[in-house]
Amino acid sequence: MLRFRVEGMTCQGCVNAVRQAVAGVAPGRPVTVTLATGEVEVAEGTNAAAIAGAIEQAGFVVAEQPGR
Numbered sequence: 697m698l699r700f701r702v703e704g705m706t707c708q709g710c711v712n713a714v715r716q717a718v719a720g721v722a723p724g725r726p727v728t729v730t731l732a733t734g735e736v737e738v739a740e741g742t743n744a745a746a747i748a749g750a751i752e753q754a755g756f757v758v759a760e761q762p763g764r
């Protein structure tokens with residue numbers, strides 16, 4: 697799994713927004729978003745930089761991401 701830590705998610709609407717952002721750059725890949733911890737997990741084989749960019753584009757802060 698690729699693990700990201702995302703800041704700024706406060707409700708289920710934010711979780712859905714992050715899920716949609718990830719789906720936009722990793723269509724059909726399993727995504728797990730944990731609101732309490734800000735943890736976002738995406739299947740291996742996806743582009744971590746593109747995912748982080750999409751999440752930030754959606755208005756959140758990626759505090760930790762793979763390869764950085």
Ligand SMILES: [Cu+2]
Nearest residue numbers: 706707709710
């Ligand atoms: Cu929200």
